[in-house]
Amino acid sequence: MRVSVLGAGPAGSTAAYYLARQGVEVELLDRASFPRDKPCAGGLFNPLLYEREFPHLRTLSGATLYRVRFSGGNAAFGWESDQPLVKTVLREEFDHFLLNQAVAEGAHFVQNGNPIGTVLIDARGVQPPKNYRAAGICLVSDLKTSRDFDTVHIDYCFGGIMGYAWAFPKRGYVNVGLGAYLPQRNIRGIYDLYIDTLRGRGIISSCAGICRAKIIPFSPAKRIFTDDTLVVGDAAGFVRPATGEGIFFAMLSGRIAAQTIIEQHAFSWYEQRCRESFGRFLKPTRFRWSRSLLRRTLETAVHIGSRDKDFARLLVENFFRVQDHRLGGQFIRRLFR
């Protein structure tokens, strides 16, 4: 059997890696030449889980971060975790690393080729959404910094957006971005305001530089397989709406797709395994239909976290998926305490 993987991002390279390891003939196609950049914060949330699930990442370098500052409305709190919350990487390096790992196992990389395999894995990344209300927009840039800082900044509803703004420290860079549900007015103006705010906090000194905008899917695709194709990663809409996180689900779906082919399961097995493994993280954020309610909920959560250490820990661990807490009940209990 010959498998063609279309797209060599984290989803495609991971699928190719696991297929090639089992001796399957696999060609990995991408329209870009590598290393190539990808607009992304480059946060590997819960890095210990990544290493457990994908042992070939153990040699990957990056900045491992334990500290975070959350803000929302007039409230803010800081938290230092005893286990790593996130490892930040430059996507240019990370995606190239994953591609090289797949090639080292025997996958054949072709730039701009046509798929000729009998089975296709579609890993082409975000596709234009059918419903823009089930998608988000992100603005992002990597800014060079000479100052070392080790705290992730998460600013909910900054400038009134239905989402959050962030600053992720990396080695020699800080990634600054914001992500919000669509539609969202004046996002560039709000982004510039955020840059000013971070300058005020002493985190960056440079101006905004080149910032790029990207659509992000916030709901899984209806069909993620056909008779001869499995759809993985962003192409399948596997992004966590609460945070915009997608790399982990891209890699996991790539590995499950490879397993489906190697073990010769029916393709419906792939869909079922994805749903069981990570479907719970992809549920749309409640209250997204009401901006003011969502904003009030997020701001209240940060407000409670600023006074209640236990709740602050739950919020942080839930955001970075360090633990899978059911936050709703805890929130309501504290709201009426």
Ligand SMILES: Cc1cc2nc3c(=O)[nH]c(=O)nc-3n(C[C@H](O)[C@H](O)[C@H](O)COP(=O)(O)OP(=O)(O)OC[C@H]3O[C@@H](n4cnc5c(N)ncnc54)[C@H](O)[C@@H]3O)c2cc1C
């Ligand atoms: C601003 C922003 C910030 C983000 N921050 C984070 C974060 O901190 N942590 C996190 O986990 N996730 C984050 N994400 C989400 C994450 O970037 C994606 O979920 C992840 O890149 C999905 O990987 P993928 O392999 O499915 O797609 P991609 O990484 O997009 O790779 C798709 C590949 O397919 C290729 N391709 C496309 N079309 C074709 C074609 N027709 N033929 C051949 N090749 C093709 C492309 O060149 C590309 O190399 C962020 C997203 C955005 C937009």
